[in-house]
Amino acid sequence: MVSEVFQPPSPAAVPVANPRQILATRDLAALNERSNLEGSVRLTAHLAIIGLSGYLWGTGSTWLALPSLFLYGISLAFMFCAMHECAHRTAFANAKLNDGAAWFAGLLSFYNSTFYRRYHKWHHRYTRIAGKDPELGDLEPENVLQYLWQLSGIPWWQGKIVGHLKTAFGQLDNCYFLPEATHAEVIRSTRLQLGIGVAIALISTTLGHPWFLAKYWLLPLAVGQPFLRFILLAEHTGCSSDDNPLTNTRTTLTLSPLQLLMWNMSYHTEHHLYPSIPFHRLPKAHQQLKTHFAHIEPGYLNVNQKIVAAFK
Template sequence: MTQLALDKPTLRPARDLLTTSPLETALVVGYALLLFAAPLGLLVATLELAPQAWPLAIPLLLLAAYGLFLQGILGHEGFHFNLSDNRLNSCLLAVLLSSMLAGFCVTGYFVDHWQHHRYNGSPKDPDWRLLRRYRLALSRLLVSRLHATAWYLLQTVRLALPRANVSGTLPLPDRQIRLLARANLACQVLWPTLWLLLAAKWPLLLPAIAGCLLLALLISALNAYQEHAFEASVVMPVARSRTARLSTWLHLGSNYHLEHHLYPRVPCWRLPRLHRQLVASGWYEGRQALLEPHFFGALRYCKARFPYAGAWQAMPPRGNHGQ
């Protein structure tokens, strides 16, 4: 067994890495929406004018799918309170944007995700319990995310009920979580209604969005294993950072997932800067196993020989890295 020494870095992020910025939030949201809408609109317009141009569909759909996937990333960031100084506003924006992913309810995800940070990689980690059961690449890609999405939806429905109680320690009062759950379910109706209205004018829009959703589902499923699947010989790794520039563009910086676990209050688009500071400090020396420098090289972590979170065995707690 290989046990990595994962003591928390002594590096303290500068205040500008931690402070929310309305301008940055607007730019980041705009970037994610543009990455989704521009290739999708170009595809629909092109196929309406020239149906024989269908070979353009795959690359344009893939780009749009990454833009749609980023709405889920923004949902994650909003519930880490990185989109606004006001926690509730950050979460409401997260709900609105992430609901573009049909069926994905970020409120139910948030309840599990907070425990994921607290118990990362151990049997108390909800993600460990859910994702470790899938070993083959096909089941990881096609089943794991459907399972997780259905679970988050059920959790959100439960949380939306009057007097619903939330298990575990969370940074929001129950009444706000109930409000967010209800807003989440409303937005799950809002976005499909908007697509149907737009499809009355552009009929090709619906199959194009369906294709984007399918690809975004696959991207999201693969992403979980790229972040947390390690060789079976590695004991309790925290997470992996993927450092390819293409990963940063397509993942909005969330590809630096180890940095996120170490400093979850740093917005994902600032994680590349934090990573460079950690490298300069020497913290990564001897920890290269936690880095993946190649965009396509990261695809291999979907294979069975990389179990979710490596090997787990009873060990002294690493300490809480904060939420």
């Protein structure tokens, strides 16, 4: 199995009594500044990549179609990152913009933001705490076969299809992170999302394009999922199983194009330490906080190599 912490804390890590009081109130207030402009520019850029790569996938020559499919699939799957940021209501200064963009991003990436917002709130409140963090319900790989199974995206597809259908039929008994007062809203939102998918399939079939949804959504999303799994495995795998955000979460330094599609989510320790900081301020927060972190890795390939090397 993967060791609880597969690498010792960085010698540069500076211990603190209360991790969430590292930043002074004034410094945190400056980092917390949200911007409709920053959110709009990033969302427009992300959608432009999806649109251009999708167009080239659908109409490009053979030699261009395959790389376009990979970029299209990755950018489509990484709309999860846009939904994640908007679900925190930090992508935009306007709450309605956050909620609308989160729902749309979830539609593209096969998440439901109404459900995810409550689910993810519990993940932040009880990060890595067994029995409380809902993300621990996802299998953490203990050998190479489990690792490859996770990367395939198949468990994710199974979880999403079953989860969406159960939610649509009102089966929320095991969703302890959903207050009962939110059940009707979550059910309604999920039904609407699934209804849109069904409507697109019916309309495209009527218009003579029965494979439209498969070609422009199912296949690309299936291609992009392994890349997203590769990224998400790095966030907490091998980190401490306690409530210390300086040791239970990992920041991974990566290239600017990937940061763009990830909405800077690679600065994950910063995000868990101060979820109120919007994506465009996370690089600055990193400079102020990095000396306190136990896990900072130079690249996702490096992290995943260490995850595999730690299997016993």
